[in-house]
Amino acid sequence: MxxxxxxxxxxxxxxxxxxxxxxxxxxxxxxxxxxxxxxxxxxxxxxxxxxxxxxxxxxxxxxxxxxxxxxxxxxxxxxxxxxxxxxxxxxxxxxxxxxxxxxxxxxxxxxxxxxxxxxxxxxxxxxxxxxxxxxxxxxxxxxxxxxxxxxMEPLSVGLHAVRSAGVRGGDSVAVLGAGPIGLTTLMSAKAHGATTIIVTDVFDTRLANAKRMGATHVINVRETDPVAAIKDLTGSRGVDASFDCVGSELTLQQALQVARNQGAMQCVGNPQELLPRLPIFEIINRELTVRGTFRYVNCYPPAITLTAAGAVDxxxxxxxxxxxxxxxxxxxxxxxxxxxxxxxxxxx
Ligand SMILES: [Zn+2]
Ligand SMILES: [Zn+2]
The missing domain is CATH 3.90.180.10 (Medium-chain alcohol dehydrogenases, catalytic domain)
Structure with a gap:
């Protein structure tokens, strides 16, 4: 045998x-x-x-x-x-x-x-x-x-999402959901030079993790309306890129609403519903780019390099x-x- x-x-x-x-x-x-x-x-x-x-x-x-x-x-x-x-x-x-x-x-x-x-x-x-x-x-x-x-696996997911959103130095981003993928997305955004990083969740403990890992602002959606708060924090402009790392109908809608005109909205979390309702007029009237990101491509080498360099924790x-x-x-x-x-x- x-x-x-x-x-x-x-x-x-x-x-x-x-x-x-x-x-x-x-x-x-x-x-x-x-x-x-x-x-x-x-x-x-x-x-x-x-x-x-x-x-x-x-x-x-x-x-x-x-x-x-x-x-x-x-x-x-x-x-x-x-x-x-x-x-x-x-x-x-x-x-x-x-x-x-x-x-x-x-x-x-x-x-x-x-x-x-x-x-x-x-x-x-x-x-x-x-x-x-x-x-x-x-x-x-x-x-x-x-x-x-x-x-390196969950980090690659975040890295791929941030790279395909085209995040650049000085950008503002919103990450909806502070689970493991939300955290790797926020760390990747920071490593790519995002300077305003807003993270939402329902748990204060998770938001504390986000803060520790580089979020500039955290919002507990149980207490605060995230759409209004993110508009507030960006002078009503919205963020350059938003990342839905939850996959609920609500967070998908929020991610669309908080992206700036011509901004990027990345669908990262697996959808919880088969046919979530989305305000398509937001995509049309404000020329948003909505993108799905599936797993990752050529992300393990940079994920390892960023980790070894201390750019992500x-x-x-x-x-x-x-x-x-x-x-x-x-x-x-x-x-x-x-x-x-x-x-x-x-x-x-
Ligand atoms: Zn996984
Ligand atoms: Zn093939």
């Missing part, structure tokens, strides 16, 4: 088990075998545990969850040149075909043949070992930790730690304590 490893396998809604599964092996010349040491728990993992699907990605076979991972290289294929055993690496969770029009034109996040960790039927990284192609494995410089490596995003054996408990705990946790990390 081949070697086995421990993994957190989701069998069905509410049914995740720690099991022995086959340990993967290097089979292709560009394979990298990684011993996983740090994996962030993402809202999407919890969504699969509770609902068994996200949009049209459906859990139809037992699947290992987890996609925000980092670890140590322990084996390489014959053609691998950029990493070697002993290197600490961050793992970009989508491996793409590298042949389609989207891959070839630099928009590989839209590749239809992508295999994405923990998007069923593809297994994820809540396990001890992973084999992944060298193209999507990134060596981290001396001084960076595996926990920071795991955070992902280290303080990791607030809780659990062993692999407690993955289910950890996910339930995170789900019930959204105001207390930024990121919980599993250590296989």
């Amino acid at each position: 081949s070697e086995t490893m421990k993994a957190a396998v989701l069998h069905a809604v509410g049914d995740m088990r720690i099991e022995d599964v086959p340990k993967p092996e290097v089979t292709s010349p560009d394979d990298v075998l990684i011993r996983i040491t740090s994996v962030g728990i993402c809202g999407s993992d919890i969504h699969f545990l509770k609902h068994g699907r996200i949009g049209n990605i459906i859990l139809d076979k037992p699947t290992i969850m987890g996609h925000e991972s980092a670890g140590e290289v322990v084996g390489i294929g014959s053609a691998v040149t950029r990493v070697e055993p002993g290197d600490l690496v961050a793992i970009e969770p989508g491996k793409t075909c590298r042949r389609c029009e989207f891959c070839k034109s630099g928009h590989y996040n839209l590749c239809r043949e992508v295999v994405f960790l923990a998007a069923p039927p593809a297994d994820g990284a809540f396990c001890e070992y992973l084999v992944w192609p060298e193209d999507f494995v990134f060596k981290m410089p001396e001084g960076m930790t595996a926990d920071e490596g795991a955070m 992902v280290r303080s995003m990791v607030t809780h730690h659990f062993p692999l054996a407690e993955t289910v408990k950890a996910m339930e705990w995170v789900d019930q304590n959204k105001d207390k946790v930024i990121k919980a990390v599993i250590h296989p």
Whole structure:
């Protein structure tokens, strides 16, 4: 029998088990075998545990969850040149075909043949070992930790959103929602030179995190109307770019309303409703650019560089730690304590 490893396998809604599964092996010349040491728990993992699907990605076979991972290289294929055993690496969770029009034109996040960790039927990284192609494995410089490596995934989401909004030095931005993606968006905006960074949320604890990570203004939407407050803070002009990191009908409407004329409105959060009502006249009469941002493209290298340079602080995003054996408990705990946790990390 081949070697086995421990993994957190989701069998069905509410049914995740720690099991022995086959340990993967290097089979292709560009394979990298990684011993996983740090994996962030993402809202999407919890969504699969509770609902068994996200949009049209459906859990139809037992699947290992987890996609925000980092670890140590322990084996390489014959053609691998950029990493070697002993290197600490961050793992970009989508491996793409590298042949389609989207891959070839630099928009590989839209590749239809992508295999994405923990998007069923593809297994994820809540396990001890992973084999992944060298193209999507990134060596981290001396001084960076595996926990920071795991955070390169949510940081890349924020970075991609900020880059596609075209944020420039001196810009004003509004980030709606101060969960992990709201925080990486705000840090990315700051790193790109935004000087007015307004963040909204319903929890004061989350707003305090936002403040600590560089927000210039925070608004608790339970007490204050964010649209009026953001207009106030920008001399009724609105912000250069707004980011909806919640996905509710209300925040989508707010994000449209607070963008300046010809400003950018980025849809980052997964929508909570299939057909949210949006004031299209705002888009037309004020020539707004509304953009969806899906995952990320070529963001791991700059995410690592920004982290190593101290331009973003992902280290303080990791607030809780659990062993692999407690993955289910950890996910339930995170789900019930959204105001207390930024990121919980599993250590296989
Ligand atoms: Zn994630
Ligand atoms: Zn492709």
